[in-house]
Amino acid sequence: MLVVAAQKNNYWQQQVNYTIEVLLNDKQHSLDAFEQLEYTNNSPDTLHFIWFHLWPNAYKNDKSAFSEQMLRLGRTEFYFAADSNKGYINQLAFKVAGKAVKLEAHPLYIDIAKLLLPEPLLPGKSISITTPFHVQLPYNFSRGGHVGQSYQVTQWYPKPAVYDAKGWHEMPYLDQGEFFSEFGNYEVKITLPNNYIVAASGILQNEEELERLKQLASEPITKQANYILFDKAIKKKTTKPIKQLEYLAPVSAKDIKILEYKLTNAHDFAWFASKQFVVQKDTVVLKTKTVDVYSFYTPWNVIKWQKSINYAKAGLHFYSNEIGDYPYSIASIVSGADNTVSGGMEYPTITLITTQAGGRELDVTIAHELGHNWFYGALASNERDHAWMDEGMNTFYEKKYTTTRYPLKKNEQYTETNTENLLIEAYQNIHKEQPIDQTSDAFTSINYGLYVYTKASKWMEQLEQQLGPIIFKNAMQEYYQQWQFKHPYPADFKQAIEANSQQNIDSLYEQLFTTNTITKQSATTKRVISFNVLPPLKPNYNAQQISIGPALGVNQYDKLMVGAYIHNYQIPLQKFNFLVAPMYATGSKAFNIFGRASYNIFKQHSWLEFSSSIAKYTMGDFQPDNQQAKIFQNVIRIVPSVKYTLYNKDIRSTEKLSFQLRTFLLSEDALRFTTVITPSGNIDIASKQAEQSYINQLKINWSNDRALYPFIANLTIDQGSNFLRAGFTGNYFFNYVRNKGGINARFFAGKFFYLQSKTYITAYQTDRYYLNLSGPKGNEDYTYSDYFIGRNEFQGLASQQIMQRDGFFKVRTDLLSSKVGKTDNWLMAVNFDGNLPDKINPLQILPFNIPLKIFVDIGTYAEAWQDNATGNRFLYDAGLQLPLLKDIVNVYFPILSSKVYRDYNKSVLGEGSFLKTISFSIDVQKLSLHKLSKYIPL
Incomplete structure (x- = not known):
């Protein structure tokens, strides 16, 4: 078990206050900005340098950690992107208290740099750091950038890494793996053409722009679309929700606006700009505050998003009642560009929703993303190292919200719950599981969702069951109040829960750092037979399952073959598996069979399989000239096999090496011709005779099914009675x-x-x-x-x-x-x-x-x-x-x-x-x- 001491009375955290002025160039898709930040050293240590995150450089070239991870996740779109679609940050000129300072490159990552302080920063002291910067926004490959003139400006400014009791937490930008930043206050001024609508973190300070948004929100959706869109084909305004749009004519320099936003007690600032946003606005009254709620979406999503503001209000109400009031006074949801279906991404007071669905899925997605204002915005844990403290906890409450909004029937709830359990068990059975608590980048792409979200949420369910619903709710609310606007670690969560519940959770806590299955299905020897149209790997909820369904086959001689398959493949995968498919051939009028059985031994880095297969079908025919019946030549193929596969020690790798020994036992019908002497002459009689043979085969296979430059190397040696072939x-x-x-x-x-x-x-x-x-x-x-x-x-x-x-x-x-x-x-x-x-x-x-x-x-x-x-x-x-x-x-x-x-x-x-x-x-x-x-x- 990983033991980490809780941060108790000696807790401290740094403070970083930002003042940023930024200009959007929508021709070059770039930002020109100036940043001034006040960095306060609340630590007991004297600092000689500060690590800075320059995350736009993650999109600079294919040498970044982001690019390498994308390839490891099987995605090549960034690696092969045109240079015009890549991004970077430059024109940096850091000064401390007006004095130019040196910036050193990180030895490993191009999106991290070390700012060398001209003088040591003593405990309790503050310094002023300034720099201009230029950002070339990339095409939106991950969470930010642009799609045409729709802008998603995220992780865009130089940002100090967190320094806490564990030291510096400098980290490169990654797609799988989120963030960890210092709290502070933001004052951000955004300059851009007047015909853009902006959704941003924080509270808009411009009365004129607030009135504009209010006016837009009060207008019918179709009128808003008419106000925003310009149809290229007919050269006039239109109310049709069209996707392919020509943007309004470029504005002159005088047609610009400067929008000012303020945000307190936050660790990030994001903003989104588009000429096409439809706006909705409302308020939601919570126990201690009234929150302004905005929804920004594109006209072609009008039907799907028309209830989005209501979904947002419902989510804010639910989370506030469960955990504590929403930590800010404004909440915005923004419809993302159509180039992704990932779901969404959260930032303080604002979230980008990228699911393309409506109805229940949109409702739940909005609730989940807004929920991150509690488990990311206020409880700002280190998501790169302990992602479950945000994603897992938030998913737990998302499921509660879903159950409340969309109650399931008993059998539906049973099915949904057990499907998740069985998926977790499936990976447990084949030793591909991973602990819940480990760095985000250490997970496989599938396990990141399965363990960080699903299994961690089930861990929270177990915790609620152990404490009891009332005690659990009170303990979570106390945890939220105690660690609001701070950086809790797993041990801090454990200490808070135990202190407020007066219960020991050691045994459950240990499961975060092991690969034990949390909710093991009860063992059973019961067999269930089901009928399926297709032969899926069907999830089994309470027993070992045998599936039966129709089977079809075809070849030149048997013609259409019809029959049935019987198999026991299911999730989780069993050690013993079989499939048999007897079929009747309409051409040869024969019964054929195809079947396979295997016994598997799974280990963490290997798989040993003993198997045997059988096949019988027609492999040729012959029509004699003397009006004999057509002769159908059969083949019977029996193949016993043993295969041993070794996997790379890095579970994320797709590399594997396999050794396979097989023997092909063959019975093949060969034609025989005999001459029969009759009074009317000699007659050639055709017949068939089965001939037996064998082939012993050794096959060694080394492969890597990686996204970039996959390869397979194979050595096959076949041996028969009088030959060897390599x-x-x-x-x-x-x-x-x-x-x-x-x-x-x-x-x-x-x-x-x-x-x-x-x-x-x-x-x-x-x-x-x-x-x-x-x-x-x-x-x-x-x-x-x-x-x-x-x-x-x-x-x-x-x-x-x-x-x-x-x-x-x-x-x-x-x-x-x-x-x-x-x-x-x-x-x-x-x-x-x-x-x-x-x-x-x-x-x-x-x-x-x-x-x-x-x-x-x-x-x-x-x-x-x-x-x-x-x-x-x-x-x-x-x-x-x-x-x-x-x-x-x-x-x-x-x-x-x-x-x-x-x-x-x-x-x-x-x-x-x-x-x-x-x-x-x-x-x-x-x-x-x-x-x-x-x-x-x-």
Whole structure:
């Protein structure tokens, strides 16, 4: 357990008072400002320097902590942003008491600097610090910036880091991980064009502007929209809630206004400006004060936001009654730009709401964000290190608010509560859980929400249950009064609760620092059978569950297969899992089966899986000429397997290394022809005979599914009765455009070995296992690991399907007696595919988005290097690639190729054979359970 002493009678905190004048340039999307702050050293220590947060520099380049975290969270939009969309702060010239001082860069972070004081700052003394500064506002990638001429000005000014009994708390700006700042008073003057409406922290001091807002708020919403909007298409004012707007003509220098705001006992100041805000205003009467409530939103959100002011009043009432009166005299909610759906972000007296929903979701979101005025504005804990003290506590009260406003039926409440519990247990079961109390950046993106918000709120529920509702409420109100406008730590919270409740909470408190599940579901051996249309990983609320539902399949020979699946996959994931799907084939009139069972041992950094699978289906057919019935050739595939996966010690990493041993036990029907002598002549009788074989396989896989430059390196060794085949495949993805893909580079090197002397018979027996420069066809998928529409077709569309293995050329020479590039020695190839730029993508004219790629393949093989070789040593092909269904299906159109392929097309396929040269692949692995690891970390 992490032990931290409570701050008792010797508590102190620094005071920082700000006076800021700022000018908005809405052409350059920039700020020019001057800041004067009074820094009072209330600590018992003498200070020789002050750390300053220069957080706009988080958007300066891809070397910032913010940029690196965004990549770790799987987001590349900032990394690939144009320079014009990035931001920074500069033109700093710090002075202390009028004397220029030195600013030192932080050794690790570009958005932190050290201000060296010209003279030591003694305890109890104050100094005046001034600096001009210029901020280039970024596009809103995170919490602040701009979207067009809609401005979200947050974390925008130089701000001293907190200095407390634990020392300095300098920290870089992060997207996952919020803030910790000193309390003080603010006087802020904002200069901007007159046709902007501003929503800001604090109280507006301009009577004229207050009257303007009051007048706007009194007008009907449609009239406000008419006042604000200008339709580009019809060149006149309109009341229509349009999104694509032309802003009013630029204003001259005389058409500006200077707005002044004052705010006391706060640790941050944010403001938002737009020409398009619709304004609503009201008041809410609390026990000790009356609070002005404002709502600012865009005209296209009129329907969703028309009750927003009522939602805000309800939230303020509820939190005030539960915890204590709202700490300020004004509360504003602002509709954010449409480029995000994160929910919202809070600042003292004002919150930005970014959810795009209305009704209950908007109501609850507004309550939650306003609730941060208690658990962020007044109780200003260190959110970077102890985020649960804000987010978890606030979520606890948000749930109370939701239950009060929208009472659930008993079964709905049961379902909702147990779903949350089961999600927490799911991560507990597979050892991907994390303690509630740790730094924000240490969490995975999923766990940040699951533990900081959900599990922490359930911890608060446990605390309420232990203390009792009345004692708990009184203790929380006392905690709020005791630590209002201060910086409490977890130990301070514990001390306050114990002192006011006269109860010991040690055992519960320890759970904040461990990975124990708070509300474990009761163990049961009860089985529940349910019927589902689709086979989901269905949450199970009170028992182990067996699900049954319809199953469908199709291939060239079985035609449509219909049946049912039965499985026990659920949340939390069980150690033993199975799925079986018997199906009837309408084409072959046979019963097929697909099934898999596994036993899993999960540990914190590893996963051991023992599994076995079975499949039976038709893999070919033959129609004899003598009116015999069609013969359907079956394959039965049984695969016992053991797989051991190692994960990176950093739980946030997507890197993993796996070792897998499998044996493919195969029974394949082969055609047999016998000649029967009859009085009328000899008759050839066709029949089928099952042939047994096996393949032992060792597969070693190293991968990192990171957002930037993901890679996979794979070594596969296959061994049969008379051969051994080794192949190394490396895939590396080069991102080059935000959300537009990149270039995938693939390298393959393989070697074939005979385990016996090479003879005509052994060469014939191992022919299907040879290495191929072209992508292998269905009959060359000797482990039956890929899905083929027609596995043994040699003409028609089904024959043009290939699989991603070996050289993976897209051109084929299937009709030759020996395919070009087929070898029983060695083979190497490189493959590239990349997105075609939108400007030259002819598919951009379609109403829906279909990316178009180009591919290039280059390869060589042993026979091309022999002394008597007649062709080129290196072969190539290139063309267009059409990815469909999120890359599950890819269609390839070869356009350029080596002469040997061109000659084949002319002489074998004939003129006008372009359609026959097209190939396609179907990668069902993209649908596998392991691809769900983004959500279920397998």
